[in-house]
Amino acid sequence: MTTVLDKVRAFVVRLAPAAVCDDCIAERLELSVRQHANHKTRELAGSQGFVRAKGPCSLCGSDKLVISRP
Numbered sequence: 001m002t003t004v005l006d007k008v009r010a011f012v013v014r015l016a017p018a019a020v021c022d023d024c025i026a027e028r029l030e031l032s033v034r035q036h037a038n039h040k041t042r043e044l045a046g047s048q049g050f051v052r053a054k055g056p057c058s059l060c061g062s063d064k065l066v067i068s069r070p
Contacts, residue, residue, distance in 0.1 A: 004031065005044070008037060008044065011029060015058065016068065019053075020058055020068070021059070023037070023060065025067075041067040044067060045067065050068070053065070054066070
């Protein structure tokens with residue numbers, strides 16, 4: 001069974017090296033609440049090359065906290 005963490009990880013890796021915000025992750029993966037994405041991106045940050053920082057989202061263009069895998 002694929003977990004939410006697995007889905008978020010795969011989505012960010014698929015977009016790499018582009019950065020994406022929690023709102024776009026939640027929307028694209030059809031997560032019930034945005035906090036799911038926020039919790040999982042915070043969990044991924046700093047591990048396996050994932051970087052979480054303030055910057056532009058490659059999908060919506062908003063300047064906010066985004067995650068990427070450069």
